[in-house]
Amino acid sequence: MLRQCVVLLVAVVGAAHLANAEVFTSMTDMSHLLHTESEMIRTLENYIVAQEERIRKMKRDLEEMENFHQVALVSPGGFLGNPINAYLLVKRLTTDWAAVQNVMTEDSLGQALLSNLTSGTGIRWPDEEDLNGAAVALMRLQDTYRLDTAQLAQGNILGHKSAYRELTANDCFELGRQSYNGGDHRHTMLWMNEALERYNAEKNKTVHRADILEYLAFSTYMQGNVRQALKLTDELLLERPGHQRAQGNRAYYMQSLSADNTAKRGEDGTPEQDAAQKGYTVAENRSPLDDYVRERGEYERLCRGEGKVPLHMAKKLHCYYKSGPSPYLRIGPAKAELVHINPTITIFHDILADSEAETIKRLATPRFRRATVQNYKTGELETASYRISKSSWLKEEESEVVATVNKRISALTGLNMETAEELQVANYGIGGHYEPHFDYARREEKDAFKSLGTGNRIATFLFYMTDVEAGGATVFPHLGLSLWPRKGTAAFWHNLHPSGEGDWLTRHAACPVLVGTKWVSNKWIHERGQEFKRPCALNQNDP
Numbered sequence: 001m002l003r004q005c006v007v008l009l010v011a012v013v014g015a016a017h018l019a020n021a022e023v024f025t026s027m028t029d030m031s032h033l034l035h036t037e038s039e040m041i042r043t044l045e046n047y048i049v050a051q052e053e054r055i056r057k058m059k060r061d062l063e064e065m066e067n068f069h070q071v072a073l074v075s076p077g078g079f080l081g082n083p084i085n086a087y088l089l090v091k092r093l094t095t096d097w098a099a100v101q102n103v104m105t106e107d108s109l110g111q112a113l114l115s116n117l118t119s120g121t122g123i124r125w126p127d128e129e130d131l132n133g134a135a136v137a138l139m140r141l142q143d144t145y146r147l148d149t150a151q152l153a154q155g156n157i158l159g160h161k162s163a164y165r166e167l168t169a170n171d172c173f174e175l176g177r178q179s180y181n182g183g184d185h186r187h188t189m190l191w192m193n194e195a196l197e198r199y200n201a202e203k204n205k206t207v208h209r210a211d212i213l214e215y216l217a218f219s220t221y222m223q224g225n226v227r228q229a230l231k232l233t234d235e236l237l238l239e240r241p242g243h244q245r246a247q248g249n250r251a252y253y254m255q256s257l258s259a260d261n262t263a264k265r266g267e268d269g270t271p272e273q274d275a276a277q278k279g280y281t282v283a284e285n286r287s288p289l290d291d292y293v294r295e296r297g298e299y300e301r302l303c304r305g306e307g308k309v310p311l312h313m314a315k316k317l318h319c320y321y322k323s324g325p326s327p328y329l330r331i332g333p334a335k336a337e338l339v340h341i342n343p344t345i346t347i348f349h350d351i352l353a354d355s356e357a358e359t360i361k362r363l364a365t366p367r368f369r370r371a372t373v374q375n376y377k378t379g380e381l382e383t384a385s386y387r388i389s390k391s392s393w394l395k396e397e398e399s400e401v402v403a404t405v406n407k408r409i410s411a412l413t414g415l416n417m418e419t420a421e422e423l424q425v426a427n428y429g430i431g432g433h434y435e436p437h438f439d440y441a442r443r444e445e446k447d448a449f450k451s452l453g454t455g456n457r458i459a460t461f462l463f464y465m466t467d468v469e470a471g472g473a474t475v476f477p478h479l480g481l482s483l484w485p486r487k488g489t490a491a492f493w494h495n496l497h498p499s500g501e502g503d504w505l506t507r508h509a510a511c512p513v514l515v516g517t518k519w520v521s522n523k524w525i526h527e528r529g530q531e532f533k534r535p536c537a538l539n540q541n542d543p
Helices: 002-019 027-074 076-080 083-104 108-118 128-144 149-153 169-181 185-201 209-222 226-239 244-263 288-303 327-331 354-367 400-413
Strands: 319-322 334-340 345-349 390-394 423-427 434-437 457-464 474-476 481-483 490-494 508-510 513-515 519-526
Touching: 027 076, 027 083, 076 083, 083 108, 083 128, 083 169, 128 149, 128 169, 128 185, 128 288, 149 185, 169 185, 169 209, 185 209, 209 226, 209 244, 226 244, 288 434, 288 474, 288 481, 327 400, 334 481, 345 481, 354 390, 354 400, 354 423, 354 519, 400 423, 400 457, 400 519
Parallel strands: none
Antiparallel strands: 319 334, 334 345, 345 490, 390 423, 423 519, 434 508, 457 490, 457 519, 474 481, 474 508
């Protein structure tokens, strides 16, 4: 609107200049200048009104930013531990800030201020990939924990209502747009429908209804509902009659419906029978995808805490004090809990002091890099959407705390740490997770640990360095077992049978962090050096 007023003002002044040459030569012509002045006054008034409205809006935006920022500063970790707050922060610094920049670049002062801001040192800006990652994280949480879209938009996450505010129609629209860009039309529909509901309830509109309808209509079509897509497209054309893409889509939808109706009727005009009515049967054909779907369902069920240890196994589980020849265990036996048998999985309680955890986090943070996975075909490390976290590695020579922790692991496991990998420290981001995987290298992954020269990963020792308010469990889909993060505890299991063969039952996953912050550190222990610590067995599955 501001630019339209500027153009109009220039046009009025320019037209007056061209049409009224030599007006001073006639008083009649001079009298017409009063009309010109009247038009100029109205145009300038419109320009000032537009400027004032722009400033009022920017003041409202500024007040919102300041309030958001002040609340966040009270407890940054707790604030950003809520995925809604984290998403809003990334969105504010990407799409919302881009809109502010567009206004500020309209004058030289704004351009100068922006130049000073963007050239400042120590300032990190999120980009479109970060916004997409934050949006996808919310979708992941929504699916894994079966969160209702409306409840999530209200900031209510399974009873944890710690979001700064509810999502606006524009916030929901952006979630839908990011889903659309990723080809996820189901979530596009969910969030565009929510955006439409919130648009209807908003007094100060935060998005255009036509923009919502455009995405919603096409995603509805992509989900197979052509009639509803046509209805939404008609609504869009009422809002924007000249929308060419909508006009083309409408024609296509109508053609599709007409063709569908024709195909459903035989030559005599009666509906055709389907394959089942004709007596055809389809033999069950199990594929790797079937196995993935089943595992995925079990993984998500365990993440929601719906797993239950069978009674016959639960009777054998117990807690005990672990002692041993190590001076560490002689002075103070460790509190251990047997949580699974075959494979044996043990939880050690109160095994890492708060001060040790804080030291490890402090040392690891400056070195954080995006966590990677190994491509089993090429052997190369690469990032993947199914592992969202940052990690770094700590050597025991760098810190007495790290050295002490390594000795403690050796005492608790009875294994040699000389060939173990460095202590890996990981911090999970928004909805951070790691989908089901093996820690050990399988037969086809021949070059997985070749550069180390220490054999396969015989065992895993996993420290939990923070409590997690909701979500973030370590789950074993083939065991029906969930381990919930508790600060100061650690989990331990062997990845390989004594024969050296991998134990596929140890396949595990890190569930998405729903609310809170998750820090872990782990030690991967290798085969070499364990020959007399854990002798090899002759049979593959010997315990």
